[in-house]
Amino acid sequence: GNSVTQMEGPVTLSEEAFLTINCTYTATGYPSLFWYVQYPGEGLQLLLKATKADDKGSNKGFEATYRKETTSFHLEKGSVQVSDSAVYFCALPMGNTPLVFGKGTRLSVIA
């Protein structure tokens, strides 16, 4: 079945640093790919998505490109802020079932 593997956290960065969170996937076909974010005490929110190979999803300064060749969907941001501190989840659908999530990567940004 479809699955995702995320880099282990936690990740601690200084404000304005560059962020990369790695995500690789295993899938049948070419499903849409997603990044969700979970702020402290809240549920998950969709951050961005890409629906086909070479698509770039972007939102709030975050970007991720659907790489078919490397089966990857790495999340990047050029300059992180303290308010970006959260847990980030890579996800994809599995057949007719709802999204399958990775284990999550906790990001802490310090001023």
Place this chain on the structure above:
Amino acid sequence: DAGVTQSPTHLIKTRGQQVTLRCSPKSGHDTVSWYQQALGQGPQFIFQYYEEEERQRGNFPDRFSGHQFPNYSSELNVNALLLGDSALYLCASSLRQGLSTNEKLFFGSGTQLSVL
């Protein structure tokens, strides 16, 4: 426009007890999915309800059951609680419409269940 609301926010139970968690979907949504998120892990799919029937189910035992009401709200029931059932239980709603059903999920803030 209210988003997905879940109740209660926190719950403490003892082993062997039964628990019921509740979810009201986002306005206009007709499909409810439940997830279990253990500490430090990603959400795991439990089951999905549409038209008051369980449509999809993840790898969870029969102790986990659910219900959907005509107003699309939903309940998650867990019987014979185990210590390992301690987790954040998330409800997600969507509109049944092709791929959007399983892709455009809106999550509630969850119910934190502690089993002692």
